[in-house]
Amino acid sequence: MKIGVFKFSSCDGCQLAFFDIAPEIINSEYIEISYFLEATSFNIYDRFDVAFVEGSISTREEEERIKDIRDRSKIVVAIGACAVSGGIQSARNFGNFEEIYSFTYRENYFKDINPLSKPISDFVSVDYTVRGCPVNAEEIIEIITSLLLNKTPHINESPVCIECKRKSIPCLLVMGSPCLGPITVDGCGALCPSLNRGCYGCFGPIKGANFESLRDLFKERGFNFEELIKTGFNAYNPYFRGVIWR
Amino acid sequence: MEIKLNPLTRVEGEGRVIVSIKDGKVNDVFLNIFEPPRFFEGILVGKNYDVAPDITARICGICPIAYQMSSVQAFESAFGIDIPKEIEDLRRLFYYGEWIQSHTLHIFFLHLPDFFNLPSIFEVNKINPEIVKIAFNLKRFSSKLIEIIGGRVSHPVTAAVGGFYKTPEENNLKEILKDINLVLEDTVKAIDYVSRLNFPDYSIENVLFVSLKDGDNYPILKGDIYSSDGLTIKKEEFLEYFNEYEVPHSTAKFSVKKDGKHYIVGPIARFNNTFDKLLPLVRETAKKYSITPPIYNPYRSILIRLIEILDCLYRSKSLIENYRRIDKATVDFEVKAGVGVGVSEAPRGILWHRYVISETGRILEANIIPPTSQNQYIMESDVKRKLLEVKEDEIRERVLEAEKSIRNYDPCISCATHFLKVDKLYLNNR
Numbered sequence: 001m002k003i004g005v006f007k008f009s010s011c012d013g014c015q016l017a018f019f020d021i022a023p024e025i026i027n028s029e030y031i032e033i034s035y036f037l038e039a040t041s042f043n044i045y046d047r048f049d050v051a052f053v054e055g056s057i058s059t060r061e062e063e064e065r066i067k068d069i070r071d072r073s074k075i076v077v078a079i080g081a082c083a084v085s086g087g088i089q090s091a092r093n094f095g096n097f098e099e100i101y102s103f104t105y106r107e108n109y110f111k112d113i114n115p116l117s118k119p120i121s122d123f124v125s126v127d128y129t130v131r132g133c134p135v136n137a138e139e140i141i142e143i144i145t146s147l148l149l150n151k152t153p154h155i156n157e158s159p160v161c162i163e164c165k166r167k168s169i170p171c172l173l174v175m176g177s178p179c180l181g182p183i184t185v186d187g188c189g190a191l192c193p194s195l196n197r198g199c200y201g202c203f204g205p206i207k208g209a210n211f212e213s214l215r216d217l218f219k220e221r222g223f224n225f226e227e228l229i230k231t232g233f234n235a236y237n238p239y240f241r242g243v244i245w246r
Numbered sequence: 247m248e249i250k251l252n253p254l255t256r257v258e259g260e261g262r263v264i265v266s267i268k269d270g271k272v273n274d275v276f277l278n279i280f281e282p283p284r285f286f287e288g289i290l291v292g293k294n295y296d297v298a299p300d301i302t303a304r305i306c307g308i309c310p311i312a313y314q315m316s317s318v319q320a321f322e323s324a325f326g327i328d329i330p331k332e333i334e335d336l337r338r339l340f341y342y343g344e345w346i347q348s349h350t351l352h353i354f355f356l357h358l359p360d361f362f363n364l365p366s367i368f369e370v371n372k373i374n375p376e377i378v379k380i381a382f383n384l385k386r387f388s389s390k391l392i393e394i395i396g397g398r399v400s401h402p403v404t405a406a407v408g409g410f411y412k413t414p415e416e417n418n419l420k421e422i423l424k425d426i427n428l429v430l431e432d433t434v435k436a437i438d439y440v441s442r443l444n445f446p447d448y449s450i451e452n453v454l455f456v457s458l459k460d461g462d463n464y465p466i467l468k469g470d471i472y473s474s475d476g477l478t479i480k481k482e483e484f485l486e487y488f489n490e491y492e493v494p495h496s497t498a499k500f501s502v503k504k505d506g507k508h509y510i511v512g513p514i515a516r517f518n519n520t521f522d523k524l525l526p527l528v529r530e531t532a533k534k535y536s537i538t539p540p541i542y543n544p545y546r547s548i549l550i551r552l553i554e555i556l557d558c559l560y561r562s563k564s565l566i567e568n569y570r571r572i573d574k575a576t577v578d579f580e581v582k583a584g585v586g587v588g589v590s591e592a593p594r595g596i597l598w599h600r601y602v603i604s605e606t607g608r609i610l611e612a613n614i615i616p617p618t619s620q621n622q623y624i625m626e627s628d629v630k631r632k633l634l635e636v637k638e639d640e641i642r643e644r645v646l647e648a649e650k651s652i653r654n655y656d657p658c659i660s661c662a663t664h665f666l667k668v669d670k671l672y673l674n675n676r
């Protein structure tokens with residue numbers, strides 16, 4: 001299986017999962033890493049069985065490149081909140097781009113930067129998504145082994161709350177802290193609640209979750225729902241658009 | 247005529263070397279960063295202070311703890327919070343985990359293949375599986391350490407202004423003591439092995455070494471900023487003595503001391519400035535393998551990273567042995583308007599944050615200076631030395647050497663990017 005690992009606008013944190021699973025990769029005769037700039041100097045940009053894509057699309061060059069990768073790849077997997085939702089850099093999508101730009105740079109050199117940072121699914125079809133900021137390396141292994149075995153990968157779609165209940169963690173929302181667990185996909189094992197902190201939504205929203213009801217609950221308790229989502233690394237996720245952002 | 251070489255490999259982020267040719271020879275060279283900026287300083291404006299540690303962590307997946315530590319320190323200093331020793335110790339331990347993790351990644355996965363002229367660790371594994379096993383052991387150990395304190399390895403979730411959301415249980419932390427002797431031995435083995443490799447003859451010239459000084463500690467969590475020409479300043483004074491400047495031939499901003507002197511940050515600078523703050527045992531080991539300051543050969547930075555890992559491991563060991571859990575994980579404090587500066591030693595060098603905060607705790611201004619942008623100058627000048635005057639038909643082969651000299655500095659381009667100008671040329675040729 002020829003694998004390519006690609007980077008777009010991102011922090012490299014999701015690609016690191018491949019270093020975590022390097023012992024498995026080294027010992028597997030079925031996996032061939034044919035393109036992975038951060039790991040090797042020997043890269044062949046040709047055809048790929050699976051392209052793992054980290055990062056959001058935030059320049060015109062990236063728009064072209066993701067399309068080209070799609071054309072060369074049988075399967076495209078979006079890994080991480082940047083690729084799946086646009087990432088933390090999509091926080092700029094909700095502000096005034098020129099202003100945000102000028103807070104960072106004095107001069108106007110970046111003519112090719114798009115005002116919006118978008119998920120790759122806005123440009124190409126995506127076969128599988130792995131959530132998280134960063135992803136959980138085990139879900140990458142699940143994808144690779146499933147594809148090798150020709151079965152459909154099992155990627156969790158249930159909310160953080162379920163895992164919380166399973167672990168009998170006292171509910172922070174009930175105790176008075178904001179928590180996005182009810183509308184967030186679990187892939188972390190309810191990590192933040194288990195560490196005495198509300199979920200800030202780094203794995204992103206569940207399709208069709210009842211956003212309205214959590215918003216009302218937040219309002220009742222005096223928490224700012226929208227603000228928490230906007231700092232949650234998945235604010236521009238397609239599931240939020242049209243529901244939360246009209 | 248300009249030739250854009252292939253993207254740099256085995257570095258964090260996206261960059262490449264561009265050479266300009268005149269009369270069949272290279273007459274100028276520069277480092278082209280094409281990683282798109284992500285506008286962190288802009289995004290932070292208007293946000294509540296308490297999200298800054300998690301947002302800035304996303305600047306870099308390899309050194310998120312460094313970002314969290316510099317940013318919590320900035321707010322703590324703005325709000326006048328004193329951090330108790332127990333919390334400070336735990337933060338140090340957390341940060342040691344990141345140094346071990348990040349250095350391991352660079353030493354074995356990114357840097358070591360260069361010493362064998364191999365493309366990656368996968369090929370190194372074929373000729374020397376032992377050393378790769380050491381790499382995996384160190385990686386596993388540091389991952390565990392970070393996970394126990396922070397919940398997960400990349401973008402851990404427990405760091406908060408004033409302390410931690412939760413402190414780890416004693417027995418969880420103490421459990422990893424059983425593995426620590428193994429990785430200590432492994433590290434010494436690695437030092438022994440790496441010190442016998444061939445190091446190209448090369449030395450950097452006319453640069454200052456800038457790093458933190460923190461009493462008797464080898465610098466990591468905080469400190470005054472020290473430059474090897476004798477200057478010591480407070481973190482708040484950084485911009486009075488250092489600044490960014492632009493040069494016409496290059497797309498990247500550089501950092502320089504205001505008196506015009508160039509400097510580098512990171513392992514070489516720390517080692518040369520504060521060798522005497524390494525633990526005596528670690529100093530002995532370093533001396534045994536002739537790793538002593540001053541080191542001017544950047545290829546030998548791989549040894550310095552190993553020595554730093556050794557120091558981190560011994561210090562982690564004693565911090566874990568003495569660890570007593572405190573129930574109250576955060577200090578009480580009041581939010582107030584002000585300016586806060588935080589600085590710490592990221593694995594790659596000084597990471598400086600400054601925030602202006604409103605009375606309700608909103609961020610009005612953010613400024614972040616990461617290590618890699620401070621090392622721009624030296625990376626580019628090393629590449630220049632390797633490539634200037636090279637004949638056009640020899641460029642492709644010589645550029646491999648030039649790439650190696652960039653890897654010596656373990657550049658983290660994602661970190662640097664929000665700070666660098668992006669070149670427009672990259673569009674058609676990637």
Ligand code: SF4
Nearest residue numbers: 013080081082133134
């Ligand atoms: S999703 Fe998060 S961890 Fe992954 S690349 Fe983006 S910012 Fe980094």
Ligand code: SF4
Nearest residue numbers: 161164171172179181
């Ligand atoms: S703490 Fe959060 S994730 Fe857990 S049950 Fe309560 S709302 Fe759900």
Ligand code: SF4
Nearest residue numbers: 188192199200201202
């Ligand atoms: S609890 Fe929420 S914020 Fe925390 S790691 Fe899980 S998904 Fe991310």
